[in-house]
Amino acid sequence: MTSETTSQPTPDQIRRAPKVLLHDHLDGGLRPGTVVDLAREIGYANLPETDPDKLGVWFREAADSGSLERYLETFAHTCAVMQTREALFRVAAECAEDLAEDGVVYAEVRYAPEQHLERGLTLEEVVEAVNEGFREGERRAKANGHRIRVGALLTAMRHAARALEIAELANRYRDSGVAGFDIAGAEAGFPPTRHLDAFEYLKRENNHFTIHAGEAFGLPSIWQALQWCGADRLGHGVRIIDDIQVAEDGTVTLGRLASYVRDKRIPLEMCPTSNLQTAAASSYEDHPIGLLRKLHFRLTVNTDNRLMSGTSMSVEFEHLVKAFGYSLDDMQWFTVNAMKSAFIPFDERLAMINDVIKPGYAELRSEWLFRQTAAATAVTSNSGSTEG
Incomplete structure (x- = not known):
């Protein structure tokens, strides 16, 4: 691998790099x-x-x-x-604009329709307002020279009893802006198995779903999400590190669950800053993403709650570049992983990777190489004039 492909990106390059976001809460990003x-x-x-x-x-x-x-x-x-159609439309439109401004080219943004009914909206009206807002945000972004596509993930709350209803809602709107389904909320005491009817329904309908698991509760939450429910992705999944042992001599041993997750290429929706806030990790340098990256798990980088964490995709990558010395190649690896794991058809994912993501990173590498060459030429020129 040549030096130009392993250079650490600058903050400006990180911001301009095409990024893919799979785990972002609408009510956490206003x-x-x-x-x-x-x-x-x-x-x-x-x-x-x-x-x-x-x-x-x-x-x-x-x-x-x-x-x-x-x-x-x-x-x-x-x-x-966020209890009126106008408010939901505005928040969704601004979400798409903000992500596009940060270089995000594809995003799946999740929210719980059941949490927006206090002023008389129906579940359907909530979904339609958010979808229309996302489309408006995409149009505004395009007018400002940015490209983004946003899909919604409909979330059911683990402690409630509306998961099947929300799953059916997600299926009804799957061709109208809704990319899939999710469950969220406290893991402890509210296992995903409480909502097996929703997951069985989604599987029968050949629909996609992710499950918040392995953020706070640990390995049992991950195991249930995969083996009982059949999740396509894991929201966070950071506690998979508990099934990996590192000996004093550096030898790494994966437990059976960790091996399964890696072997099956199950995507992990990592949210570094959020994980620090919830004590799932003690620092960026100690975040499990470092070891999991070396072990080639299917990792993605995400924001979770941009408002509460004071973050963005660029900020998350800046932290990782500083903590682990990641390069543009590493950023592209995370981004391609995320695009491969998105809940849209294969040909559309492939087009995004080949037509948007890879060319975007290639341009940034060429830019870096040009600057390095120009700097070297300037040094040589100045050295020559001094000697003369």
């Missing part, structure tokens, strides 16, 4: 100013701050506090202002 605007419009008076900058800081500090109660409170505020 602009602080939008939260303030929407709260004012509906008369919601419970925001902790009404200045957008201060509110953004509050969300990040609450998420970093180590208090589950404060962390969950952050979503209570965002969901509270």
